[in-house]
Amino acid sequence: MTAPRAVVARGGDAGGGAAEAAGAASPAVVVTDVSRRFVRRGIGAGSARFVDALSDVSLVIPRGSRFGVVGESGSGKTTLMRLIAALDRPSAGRIEVQGVDITARTKKTEKSLRFLRRTLQVVFQDPMSSLDPRMRVGAIVAEPLQAAGRRDVAPAVREALQQVGLDEAALRRYPHQFSGGQRQRISIARAIAPHPSILIADEAVSALDVTVRAQILDLIDDLARRQALTLIFVSHDLSVVRRVCDTVAVLRAGRLVEVGSTSDIYAHPREQYTRELLAAVPTLERSLAAARVRAGWAGRAGRAGSVDGGSTGHDAAGKPGEHSSDDE
Ligand SMILES: Nc1ncnc2c1ncn2[C@@H]1O[C@H](COP(=O)(O)OP(=O)(O)O)[C@@H](O)[C@H]1O
Numbered sequence: 208m209t210a211p212r213a214v215v216a217r218g219g220d221a222g223g224g225a226a227e228a229a230g231a232a233s234p235a236v237v238v239t240d241v242s243r244r245f246v247r248r249g250i251g252a253g254s255a256r257f258v259d260a261l262s263d264v265s266l267v268i269p270r271g272s273r274f275g276v277v278g279e280s281g282s283g284k285t286t287l288m289r290l291i292a293a294l295d296r297p298s299a300g301r302i303e304v305q306g307v308d309i310t311a312r313t314k315k316t317e318k319s320l321r322f323l324r325r326t327l328q329v330v331f332q333d334p335m336s337s338l339d340p341r342m343r344v345g346a347i348v349a350e351p352l353q354a355a356g357r358r359d360v361a362p363a364v365r366e367a368l369q370q371v372g373l374d375e376a377a378l379r380r381y382p383h384q385f386s387g388g389q390r391q392r393i394s395i396a397r398a399i400a401p402h403p404s405i406l407i408a409d410e411a412v413s414a415l416d417v418t419v420r421a422q423i424l425d426l427i428d429d430l431a432r433r434q435a436l437t438l439i440f441v442s443h444d445l446s447v448v449r450r451v452c453d454t455v456a457v458l459r460a461g462r463l464v465e466v467g468s469t470s471d472i473y474a475h476p477r478e479q480y481t482r483e484l485l486a487a488v489p490t491l492e493r494s495l496a497a498a499r500v501r502a503g504w505a506g507r508a509g510r511a512g513s514v515d516g517g518s519t520g521h522d523a524a525g526k527p528g529e530h531s532s533d534d535e
C-alpha cells in the first residue's frame with residue numbers, strides 16, 4: 208500500500224553546507240542500498256515469515272558531523288546501528304566505515320573489524336545490561352583499550368573517567384553502586400577511552416529522568432566537540448536530537464523517509480510522517496521547565512501539580528500550565 212517514497216535529500220542552499228564540505232572528501236560512514244531481513248520470531252498462522260527491518264537504505268555520514276537518526280519504535284534504528292558497528296551483517300548492500308568496506312568478507316575481514324573496534328564505539332540505552340555487574344568500573348573502562356591491544360591502560364582509564372566527571376574512587380566500585388545517570392557516564396567513559404573517531408549513541412539518554420538527561424546530553428555534546436568525534440545519535444525523541452545534531456535522517460518502517468539539516472527538517476518537515484513525529488514529542492525544554500517547577504526552582508512558572516512530591520516521573524512533563532496545541 209505504501210509506495211516507496213523518494214528520499215528527499217536537501218541541497219546546500221539552506222545551510223548545512225559546512226558539514227557537507229567537511230565530509231565530502233572522506234565520509235565517516237557510507238551506507239549503500241542496505242537491507243536487513245529477519246526471520247520473524249514466533250510465526251503464527253497467516254503472519255509473514257520475514258521482517259524487513261531495513262529496505263534499501265542509503266546515506267552518507269560526513270566526518271565530524273552530528274548525525275541524528277530518528278523514527279518511531281521498530282523503524283529500524285538499532286538494526287542500522289548494529290550493521291554500522293559490524294555487530295550484524297546486512298542481507299544486501301554495502302557499508303563503508305572510514306573507507307573500509309566492513310561488509311566484504313575477505314581475508315582482510317578480521318583486520319577490518321579490529322580497526323572498527325578501535326575507531327567506532329557504541330553507547331546503548333540501558334547501562335545496566337551493557338555494563339557487566341561483576342566487573343569493577345576500572346576493568347569495565349579498561350576493556351576496550353585492552354581489546355585494542357593497548358598496554359599501559361591505567362592513565363587512559365583515569366583520563367576517561369575524569370572527562371565524564373567521575374572521580375577516581377569510581378575505579379574500584381561496581382555498576383550497581385551508581386545512579387542511572389552515573390552509570391551512563393561510565394558507559395560513555397568506556398566508549399571514549401580508546402579515542403574513537405565515531406561514537407554511536409543509541410537511545411543513550413532515553414531511560415534517564417529529564418534533568419539527568421539534559422546533563423548527559425550536554426556531556427555527549429561537549430565530548431563530541433572536544434574530541435572532534437563523528438556522532439551518530441539515535442533517538443525516538445526529536446527534541447533530544449534537535450539539541451545535539453546538525454543533520455537528521457528519518458526512518459519509517461525500515462525505509463529512509465528524508466534526510467537533511469536539522470534546522471531545515473524541523474522548520475520545514477517535508478513528509479507527513481516527520482510532521483507527525485515532531486508533533487508527538489513534548490519538547491525537552493518543556494519537560495525541563497516542568498521538572499524545574501516540580502523541584503520548586505521556578506518562582507512564578509505557574510502551578511504544576513505537586514511541587515515537591517514524587518521526584519521521579521515524566522508524568523507531569525509537557526502538561527503544566529502551558530498552552531500547547533497538542534491535544535491528548
Ligand atoms: N534479531 C531480530 N530478529 C527478528 N526481528 C528483529 C530482530 N531485530 C529487530 N527485529 C525487528 O526489526 C524491526 C526493527 O527493529 P529495531 O531496529 O530494533 O527498531 P528501532 O530501534 O527503531 O526501535 C522490528 O520490527 C523488530 O521487531
Ligand SMILES: [Mg+2]
Pocket residue numbers: 284285286410
Ligand atoms: Mg532501538
